[in-house]
Amino acid sequence: MSMSRRAFLAAVPAVTLAGCAGPPPLRVAVVWSGEELRRFLRVVDAYVAERRRPVSVYSAGDNISALLRGPAADVVPDVAVIPRLGLLFDPLVRPRIRPLTGGHAQPAFWRRLVTAPESGETLGAWFKIANKSLVWHRAGERHALAGLTAWQPRPGTLAIGAADGWVLSDWFENVLLAYAPEVYDGLFPPAEQGNQAWWGVAKVTEALTLLATIWREAFTYDQGRRALTLQFHDSILDVFSYRTADVVAAPDFALPVIERYGGKDVAGHFPFPAYPGGSPPLVVGGDVAVAMRGGGQDAVDFVDWLTRPRAGGERDVLTAWVDEGGFLTPYRQPAHPLLRGPAEALHTAGNRHYDLSDRLIGRLEGGDGRGLWRVLTELFTDVTAGTAAPAAAAAAAREKIVAAAGEGPA
Structure with a gap:
């Protein structure tokens, strides 16, 4: 373009x-x-x-x-x-x-x-x-720090601004880093600018399936359709202003929105859940x-x-x-x-990994309506506002990613 x-x-x-x-x-x-x-x-x-x-x-x-x-x-x-x-x-x-x-x-x-x-x-x-690996909730409410496979928010408890592709991308990056850190590292080794072949490994499909399962369990059909109309700020309001949800996964810069519309001292947060046996992901x-x-x-x-x-x-x-x-x-x-x-954590944590989608160029480059963001929006739509099973939707999403990665520059 x-x-x-x-x-x-x-x-x-x-x-x-x-x-x-x-x-x-x-x-x-x-x-x-x-x-x-x-x-x-x-x-x-x-x-x-x-x-x-x-x-x-x-x-x-x-x-x-x-x-x-x-x-x-x-x-x-x-x-x-x-x-x-x-x-x-x-x-x-x-x-x-x-x-x-x-x-x-x-x-x-x-x-x-x-x-x-x-x-x-x-x-x-x-x-x-x-810091893009935080889950925010209302102060004074207790939320169990369950592992990623056990963390299944009930319908109506989770807010997602799914109209913003980067919000869905942050979800995927946290799940992939928690589930398969070696794949995350393989896609962008420290001294290189990317190895797209890693998109083809089976663990990418497995991570997408885990993500799709969480989304499927957290939203009814109507809630999924509504989430697709919400932007990032709207999802924050759902928890801290309207109180129509209990938690929202959001970066540190959610705090000014929380305090502007919900008030001071109304929020708490916990780390994005870890996969059993692993460390909590830290996407920066x-x-x-x-x-x-x-x-x-x-x-x-x-x-x-x-x-x-x-x-x-x-x-x-x-x-x-x-x-x-x-x-x-x-x-x-x-x-x-x-x-x-x-x-x-941004200064000292040993498990810091830079935002995956923000490193992509070519046909997977992020942007609303294109690249990885579009694939994840379609995945969210398929499993919340559609009828696709998480495993089938995840397999289709991985095929789209592999195809785009293999097409070279846009």
């Missing part, structure tokens, strides 16, 4: 934060909207005030991949903050990234993820990270800031400023964002007690 300059300018609004007269604004593309975008603009405003350098922030949403791959050079931004690690290694995007030199050191686990295997160059710096995600070649040294300097570690006692708009919840970084512990444990 390519994007013309005219289409980009029509689809992507920009906010220019002015500095002194002089150079043209540094163009920064992000995926956020709403409150996340407003908070980011406050951070950029602090940069403008400090450096006296104008910045234009573009909210590209899902179009950011097309923007970075597009044939029109005048559309490619100077800096991009991207949510999918795979874009760094996309054959069309990788040559456009200016590797980072100097600046601050990143923790080893996170640095390795943004390092080009063939050259050892650092391609980006982590701005925001996320995040947003990477990259300097594009057209941005020159100014782009590198902006990325370094944006992602630099803040000192323990330092207070600015970014540390305030961390302290208020919904924003984790590799360098700072959050003030909110509910987030300290999930944040510590």
Whole structure:
């Protein structure tokens, strides 16, 4: 999918934060909207005030991949903050990234993820990270930490925003990592950018069957149809505002939504269940800031400023964002007690695995209505709003994944 300059300018609004007269604004593309975008603009405003350098922030949403791959050079931004690690290694995007030199050191686990295997160059710096292996519930309610095979939420107790493909993908990644960590590792070995042959192993079908069984048991036909209309935020409200469900699997950044609509001190969480004999899965995600070649040294300097570690006692708009919840970084512990444990795991846990779907490129690349997200949406539909047996639906889903993985680039 390519994007013309005219289409980009029509689809992507920009906010220019002015500095002194002089150079043209540094163009920064992000995926956020709403409150996340407003908070980011406050951070950029602090940069403008400090450096006296104008910045234009573009909210590209899902179009950011097309923007970075597009044939029109005048559309490619100077800096991009991207949510999918795979874009760094996309054959069309990788040559456009200016590797980072100097600046601050990143923790080893996170640095390795943004390092080009063939050259050892650092391609980006982590701005925001996320723990995607939490199950949230109302405070004061007890929920048994059953193993994955015994964790069968009764109909009406589980909320899922199935209209958002990434929500279903997070479910699959947690189940696959819990059930078959060797397959998860095989798909993306530490020093490589992917081995698609692992999609063909039997344990992928078995993990999909386990996932489909959980979904089938948790939803009636009508509940499944309703879940397919719900987005991520809606599923949070089902538990903490409407109280029509008891638990929701959601990343740490669910907390601001919980507290905005449900109130303070209303939530608790537990780790996503482990498979018997194994460890609880820990799927991590995040947003990477990259300097594009057209941005020159100014782009590198902006990325370094944006992602630099803040000192323990330092207070600015970014540390305030961390302290208020919904924003984790590799360098700072959050003030909110509910987030300290999930944040510590991101820094120290030995079983961290980066979000699988966010590493995919080609025909399996995530996005609503395409790739792995589409396959999982069809699986959810088949076993909740349809009549397919979990094993049959899982086998069909695995065939779709294998077929897409074997087709090569989109």
